[in-house]
Amino acid sequence: MIEAISLDRLFQDNSAHISVTANKSMTVHMFGATGEFEAIALVKTLARYEVTPIRNYRPSHHEEQLNLNTELLKNR
Numbered sequence: 001m002i003e004a005i006s007l008d009r010l011f012q013d014n015s016a017h018i019s020v021t022a023n024k025s026m027t028v029h030m031f032g033a034t035g036e037f038e039a040i041a042l043v044k045t046l047a048r049y050e051v052t053p054i055r056n057y058r059p060s061h062h063e064e065q066l067n068l069n070t071e072l073l074k075n076r
Contacts, residue, residue, distance in 0.1 A: 019051045049075045
């Protein structure tokens with residue numbers, strides 16, 4: 001929730017046009033390996049021009065203006 005509020009404040013009127021995802025929704029908390037996994041996942045999704053979906057998403061009134069991805073987005 002705090003991330004949604006921060007993004008909305010940072011990007012203001014443009015927040016609805018920015019795709020938002022969260023790897024943590026798919027990996028839970030990996031603790032020690034999290035940083036390495038996040039770096040690899042980021043590089044792979046950027047190389048494939050993809051935005052991964054957010055798993056187990058439950059809407060909140062703080063996130064209504066954000067473009068949260070619930071399905072895989074590909075762009076080439």
